[in-house]
Amino acid sequence: MLDAGADYLLAAKANQPGLMGEIERFFADAPANLTSTVTEVDKGHGRVEERRVTVSTQIDWLSGDRRFPGEYRFPSIATIVKVQAQVYEKSRQSSQVRFYISSRSMTALQFAEAIRGHWAIENSLHWVLDVTFNEDAARSRTGHGPANMAVVRHFAINMVRSHNDKRSIKLRRNKAGRNPQYMAEIIRA
Incomplete structure (x- = not known):
């Protein structure tokens, strides 16, 4: 992928608990001068969603020479991203935190757009596959x-x-x- 000139933006999930935990701890303790943040608010479909995207390119601590079982290896990590989402609906409120790694260095706003674009594609494809092919069944x-x-x-x-x-x-x-x-x-x- 990187050899072809493409970059990656991958979600850090529970199947990579070490990576996800380290990124989570970094953002919990990171000084403001090591991160940049943008907040977006979307209204529609009877709800308001507020997303706060925080990025950091100070990730030298993440790409050390590790040699242990279960280690994670992602070439050329350039940025880590934290997305905090708050959804307000009529009678309820929910929140979610997601973490990402990327091989590209971008601003918080650029990452917010890239992540939203990915979810728009993912949701529209899944919806079509489920409605057209009844994939969930x-x-x-x-x-x-x-x-x-x-x-x-x-x-x-x-x-x-x-x-x-x-x-x-x-x-x-x-x-x-x-x-x-x-x-x-x-x-x-």
């Missing part, structure tokens, strides 16, 4: 089955999307399932 759970079927679904949805038609993706898929001639049009496109 899929029963393949072991071996290579789930990954293989995900590839097949993504391939199929891209073919259906690329077909020049005014119907929704769900209607195109349903029509292709009932009409072999229409399916052939989609495949040839």
